[in-house]
Amino acid sequence: MNEFIANATPLRLERFPPLTDDPLQAWDAADELLHQAHQLPDGPVWILNDHFGALACAFATDEPARPLHWINDSFVAHQAVAQNLELNDLPPLSGCYRDMDELAEQPLPAGVVIKLPRSLRLLTWQLDWLNQHLPAGTPVVIGARQKEMPSTLPNLTRTLLDEVHPSRAVKKARLVYGQLSGRHSGMEAVLSWPCEEIDQEVINYPNTYGSQRLDIGARLLLKHLPASDGLIVDLGCGNGVLSVAALKANPDCRVLAVDESWHGIRACRDNTAEFGERIEILWNDCLSEVEGGSADLVLCNPPFHQQQAVTDHIAWQMFRDARRVLKMGGRLRIVGNRHLGYHIKLARLFGGCQTIASNAKFVVLEAQKR
Missing domain, CATH: 3.40.50.150 (Vaccinia Virus protein VP39)
Known part of the structure; x- marks a missing residue:
């Protein structure tokens, strides 16, 4: 204090x-x-x-x-x-x-x-x-x-x-x-750009993360999305690219998309509108308002800053919340910068961690609730 x-x-x-x-x-x-x-x-x-x-x-x-x-x-x-x-x-x-x-x-x-x-x-x-x-x-x-x-x-x-x-x-x-002054910059309040990875235009608001292009980490995670017919949680959904990909790849799944940015929530709502009742969108601090033991799969591309401060506590909170929300046997799959050492945190929290894919900068990891 x-x-x-x-x-x-x-x-x-x-x-x-x-x-x-x-x-x-x-x-x-x-x-x-x-x-x-x-x-x-x-x-x-x-x-x-x-x-x-x-x-x-x-x-x-x-x-x-x-x-x-x-x-x-x-x-x-x-x-x-x-x-x-x-x-x-x-x-x-x-x-x-x-x-x-x-x-x-x-x-x-x-x-x-x-x-x-x-x-x-x-x-x-x-x-x-x-x-x-x-x-x-x-x-x-x-x-x-x-x-x-x-x-x-x-x-x-x-x-x-x-x-x-x-x-x-x-x-x-x-x-x-x-x-x-009454002047205007000429900048469009709402941007959109074609995302080949999900085969659709992506709408973004001014404070949406990745507002003008797909970030490299999300691109790698999109190549390694697991299949699931249950409830998939897109934790830190941003504009909803992962949610769209999961919904298209898993016709019988439902998605809960969660973000703490209202502009992210608005963008996700617009980008997933075609999926109707298959998706629920929640403005929340991580998964603090989500029922425990309810999800089959959690997808996450965690931030490593809060405003201007570099910190790992948000990732820790996301991982802890994901473990609480997952059913027994449920999986958390994340992408992160290699140097952040998320495999250590996941192994400590879940009792184990598997490397799914990696490149020079990013790694995709999975942990299972046992």
Whole structure:
């Protein structure tokens, strides 16, 4: 548990899910700088991409009467902000939303706070949406650690914002101030591309992983999908490519597709629409809401980062949840970078692990619940 100081008030903040002796903080220097130096006028604030609720808690502590509308497509982030508001005895926010489109009927903000996302495609879409729906001149402040600010960020902000100027660096973090311009980047909000491996166009939203091409790991796993006529879980489904492949290869199976990104869920829903009741799609933190002993097969291409932090705890959680959800004799088949050593984790958890396929960078592994 850690403390974030907001106007001399210590806030207790945890990442989600909470981990014993977690070395990672639930905030960074950019969160501190955004709260201390946002320069926004009084009135409602929209907060975008606040990973664990540090900004929400700081603003709520700072000005309890100020309406705060909080937007993040991550299920984990939604759990984290609720957790940290409760930890600090703070009331619920004016609204928590999964998507910008859910804000269309909300009161106009006095300003917008944006924690820089990992994907500039997501930031571009967010600025396009704000320029389309809010008055020109609405102040915007974007914050990030300097090492996370790509070289293309200045050009992007000058293209879509007016009066752009950076702050001084503080603790290796920096802010970018600007005002909405009413301009548009020309980027399509929804992309699609032909995926030969599943013989169909794949639809993707701005924060969908693999939004413009099939990633190399998924390509290898698609070549080595096992057969199953029971319930197949696509854990971390993203745009649903593995779900589509499993449904087409196994006409009698059912699929449960799960992801913590709302944009991933939307894309998966669009890409699997033809399969009707054979597929169920769930916005969730791993498999925390899925019944134990219910699945015959779990497919997984686990991430090795949470926002900007490199970590293996998500993979561990996925593997533990998969084991709980599998029936006796059920199988977990994953793909991962060779250097991550997932075979050690799977052998420890399942009592054994088999290498199905590999190339220079990736390995496909399988473990069976015994």
